Amino acid sequence: MPEPIKVLVTGAAGQIAYSLLYSVAKGDVFGKDQPIILVLLDITPMMEVLKGVVMELQDCALPLVQEMIPTDKIEEAFKDIDAALLVGAMPRRDGMERKDLLAANVKIFQEQGKALDHYAKKTVKVVVVGNPANTNAFICSKFAPSIPKENFSALTRLDQNRAQAQIAGRLNVPNNAVKNCIIWGNHSSTQFPDVSHATVTKNGVVQPVAEAVKDDHWLNNEFIKTVQNRGAAVIKARKLSSAMSAAKAICDHMRDWWFGTHEGEWVSMAVPSDGSYEIEQDLMYSFPVNIKNGKYTIVQGLKIDDNAREKMNVTMKELKEEREMALAACQE
Numbered sequence: 001m002p003e004p005i006k007v008l009v010t011g012a013a014g015q016i017a018y019s020l021l022y023s024v025a026k027g028d029v030f031g032k033d034q035p036i037i038l039v040l041l042d043i044t045p046m047m048e049v050l051k052g053v054v055m056e057l058q059d060c061a062l063p064l065v066q067e068m069i070p071t072d073k074i075e076e077a078f079k080d081i082d083a084a085l086l087v088g089a090m091p092r093r094d095g096m097e098r099k100d101l102l103a104a105n106v107k108i109f110q111e112q113g114k115a116l117d118h119y120a121k122k123t124v125k126v127v128v129v130g131n132p133a134n135t136n137a138f139i140c141s142k143f144a145p146s147i148p149k150e151n152f153s154a155l156t157r158l159d160q161n162r163a164q165a166q167i168a169g170r171l172n173v174p175n176n177a178v179k180n181c182i183i184w185g186n187h188s189s190t191q192f193p194d195v196s197h198a199t200v201t202k203n204g205v206v207q208p209v210a211e212a213v214k215d216d217h218w219l220n221n222e223f224i225k226t227v228q229n230r231g232a233a234v235i236k237a238r239k240l241s242s243a244m245s246a247a248k249a250i251c252d253h254m255r256d257w258w259f260g261t262h263e264g265e266w267v268s269m270a271v272p273s274d275g276s277y278e279i280e281q282d283l284m285y286s287f288p289v290n291i292k293n294g295k296y297t298i299v300q301g302l303k304i305d306d307n308a309r310e311k312m313n314v315t316m317k318e319l320k321e322e323r324e325m326a327l328a329a330c331q332e
């Protein structure tokens with residue numbers, strides 16, 4: 001058995017964590033033979049609820065969980081961690097604007113950035129889930145200057161999974177027959193779900209999604225809008241933010257970062273831009289990436305037409321605006 005790794009989940013008493021913790025604890029993310037020390041951070045008023053979550057995890061009697069550390073102390077939570085799944089933040093409720101969320105949540109990530117800087121291993125891999133996820137990840141990295149900025153990411157895998165499922169549903173094929181859907185930009189309604197490089201395997205034949213769908217109007221309109229607004233649609237229906245699907249996407253994101261992507265396949269992650277595709281450097285922008293040996297590389301050389309360029313710029317502009325608002329909020 002390898003040495004245990006220390007995995008932090010914040011917002012551990014919340015909705016997403018309730019699905020996420022079970023998957024992490026049973027080895028879906030870091031491997032079926034990787035012992036784990038699970039660190040569970042939430043705020044003081046949630047400690048009683050967290051106690052119940054810990055009892056349930058205990059009662060799962062899972063072999064990989066070597067220790068659980070439930071805490072409301074940030075310095076204890078971030079100490080020597082190998083991976084950070086930063087979920088804890090306020091979710092948007094029906095009728096609430098994203099900007100309300102930004103003001104409320106960005107300070108959490110300023111504080112957690114500082115904690116990462118002081119207490120975490122310098123090799124820690126961080127995925128930010130709490131919204132606005134890209135901008136929170138940007139802030140977190142900014143306040144953790146001793147940790148390489150490549151170690152920070154935000155979750156857009158849920159959007160990728162949504163796009164993949166919409167295409168698979170339309171073509172009546174299994175979800176895993178659809179590959180290489182891309183999410184560009186922000187985890188918000190300005191994101192650009194792009195299937196112009198995606199393929200589908202149907203009746204044993206691999207073909208471009210656009211050829212299989214044979215309906216460019218649907219692909220350029222309804223499909224994009226459905227994916228962009230899926231989170232809001234779930235909130236409207238459930239009166240709560242997506243949780244099961246978010247937890248699944250967090251597992252996909254971190255597992256692929258840990259173990260790598262399959263040959264010829266890419267996944268979408270919001271990562272600091274290196275200037276690829278003319279996206280402003282350091283903006284936490286979602287790109288298609290390949291992953292090998294724990295390191296991602298942005299997929300290069302994809303053809304971007306005028307229509308795509310325009311959509312990629314819209315979501316970049318929103319990210320720049322969010323960044324300015326977040327930096328101002330950090331100074332208050």
Ligand SMILES: NC(=O)c1ccc[n+]([C@@H]2O[C@H](COP(=O)([O-])OP(=O)(O)OC[C@H]3O[C@@H](n4cnc5c(N)ncnc54)[C@H](O)[C@@H]3O)[C@@H](O)[C@H]2O)c1
Nearest residue numbers: 011013014015016042088089090091129130131155158246
């Ligand atoms: N990026 C994505 O794809 C995606 C998808 C779904 C939800 N989200 C976001 O994830 C976040 C969590 O959603 P949820 O449904 O689990 O919400 P929730 O309200 O059920 O749980 C959030 C938990 O975070 C805790 N928390 C608040 N401040 C904290 C802090 N400073 N430190 C540690 N914990 C803290 C709360 O006490 C609560 O237990 C929201 O911001 C939501 O919008 C993102």
Ligand SMILES: O=C(O)CC[C@H](O)C(=O)O
Nearest residue numbers: 092131230231232241242
């Ligand atoms: O607040 C939102 O609009 C989205 C919530 C969440 O990020 C999701 O995508 O399901």
